[in-house]
Amino acid sequence: MDEKLKNELSRQGIFTTSLQELYNWGRTSSLWPLNFGLACCAIEMIATTMARYDMARFGAEVFRPSPRQADLMIVAGTVTKKMAPQVVRLYNQMPEPKYVISMGACAISGGPFKQGYNVLKGIDRYIPVDIYIPGCPPRPEALLDAFMELQKRIDRQQLTGADRPRHLNADEPSEFPVPRFGAHDLEPANNPNVWKAPLVQISQTGTSQTVLPQAGTDESRNN
Amino acid sequence: MITDASPAAQPELEPLSETSEEQLLEIAMGPQHPSTHGVFRMNVVLDGEHVVRLKPVFGYLHRNHEKIAESETYLGSMPYTDRLDYMCPITNNWAYALAVEKLAGIQVPERAEYLRVIVGELTRLQNHACLIGFLMQDMGSSGTPLMYAFREREKILDLFESLTGARMMCNYMRFGGCRVDMPAGWLEQAQNVVREFPRFLDEYENLLVSNEILMERTQGVGVLSKELAINAGMSGPMARASGVNYDIRKVDKYSIYERFAFRVPLGAHGDVYDRYMIRFLEMRESLKILNEAMRDIPAGPIVDPKMRIRGFRPKPGEAYGRIESPKGELGFYLISNGSLNPYRYRVRPPSLINLTVLEDLCIGQNVADVVAILGSVDIVLGEVDR
Amino acid sequence: MNLETIKSELEAAVPGCRLELVANPSPSGQHSLRIDAAHAVAVAVCLRDAPGLRFDLCSNVTGIDWPGKQTTEKVKLRKLVDGTQQEVEELRTTTTPGSLEVVYHLFSIEKKHGPIVLRMSTQDRDANAHLPSLTPVWRSAELQEREIFDLFGVVFDGHPDLRRLLMWDEFVDHPMRRDYVGPDDYEYEPTAHDEVLRRANQHLSEAAAKLPSEAVGNQQSETDGNRLSEGGGR
């Protein structure tokens, strides 16, 4: 419908909407995060839900302990290799549509503990991530910002067409393989359908440029 | 010889009923569980509602802190210590600084000691307040107590932020002192927070201490005997709730704790209720220390001027330094071989060692009490698994 | 408390035990007592129960890895070469076997003294990495000895429940040993530590070898410039 006509109608007290808008509006305003804290960042996540920052303003104060009832996973903290299979499993158990916020340096890349033998270098090696929040730990305001960004993205999603979200596309996977514990490392060490190793070019001065070849599935999802 | 060597072994428990082994139910609580304080897992074997066996599973947050520290410089490990027990970063800094000061024989100026005591005790306040909130949350009072605790915590974090620049990961201590001095007006602000704190404590106590449901659920639950507490190396509030009179602030007299008048509260029963009351009493004692320290803080330098930060190489040797962190005895054991990095860097984690007795406390209890018992131990997974 | 007196008291109480004072040159002055594995439990019980000692709190238990050293020296030998006695120089390598050491820090809650530091060493780092467990004496060692078993590979005989503590059960390495090489699973490491740098560079060259040809050409033309400068950063 034409924007002008819509405005005119709403001035007359007639509210018009499209199914897509209604659908996205509903999802945007009641994102239920999974009650799932991993490390230090989780404390900031809890602080975000408390009185001062009050995540309830965004319709997301209901932290669900069960993945079946949640549609947003905030990976808040260091994902160790021992924990990674459970994280993937939890993600698989969440119903579509589902979103992932990777909160903090650790969840993005291993962060300060990147040299650790038991530290997964970023949860995006196994599951697709929608929003990354840098910081160690990110402040509650940063989490709120990520939250609003996610809401904006959901609002923009098209229900039809080639770049429709994953849960409306029967060809896209909604579950991802769970890594197994190996003798030295997790097997496999990453999911090549989700993650490709970035190509790094390092110059003598120490500045580096990272070229990130995005995995196909990820790119189409994020629009 | 070995049998007589364990006087503190628990007596064999009577089987609760005639349940056969096949009828027992084994469930895994965690690593994703709302009341395991992070990614902790317990394999609980149940006979109906009663716990028959309980095996804790660790390692879901094993971040290789000790291994990484072996390739870091001494100061380079300081920010990592923040992330051990992430509820109270500053006391972790302190324990590490203390161990290095012992290793290298560094003196700390007067003002820095006072600053350390002030921030350390503020940390204790917020840790204990939050712990009580979490414990209540675990027992089903969702929201209110934890909200109250976090409201106070935010005030203390504001102080940390204006002092150190970070809310949580303060990275505040340096070998031989502190990193920055207080900004103008900080002391007044801190005094305000400390002055207001008893009001919050009264409110909190009113809300909880004589609450019927709370007493029902905590009194006589998870009783830890004094002998077992000592033999199993319990420390901090966990040991003192069982009547073990051992507070490192009093025993080691590290820093300047001798100068303050404070008492060490002790429990008489060693149950969950005692462990939780101990925290209330300790907060009141911390307030006394804070008031005195803020009154007496002298002027002067905040770091030993002879201290070199770059190229800091302690002479070969080793040292074990420990402090009374809010969780218990937090120690650092360092071996230097004269190079820039420690040869061995070990954290003595109070949270991990306090979990030694978890099974003993839980056996025979209801499954719903397991979370209350775990909550009263006060663990932070970053420190349990490191 | 004086370590000398403790030592003589223990020697009197536990006949046949071999104790050795290990001096600690650091200003901390925490000297330690090396005990032999055969009498370790008896010594520990004595430390805990003797009325003058009463070290009832075993606070900290930790492992240390001392890998074996290879030293090469030149030796002059007289040998028969072509039928005549000649002085020949030869390189001789001596390998000292490494050991794993376990350290216990004891305090006394009753007497409020401490710490006293006990040390025990294994014979080598592989087959004979066995030590007696002190968990029957101090329960507090239970989880810490499991951790040492996990991360260092010391087998504690007499431990009630010796399993891996932190890593998963299928894991075979002992990561806290100094010669442990972790999995190569990171792409670029911004920290400027030599070891990490070396691995980052190695990783880069391996990644370059795997690339399709045109990308390789691109990459290789800058190969030298691509390398991180060693020791930079700090």
Ligand code: SF4
């Ligand atoms: S990013 Fe920093 S604060 Fe967050 S989990 Fe990692 S170490 Fe902790």
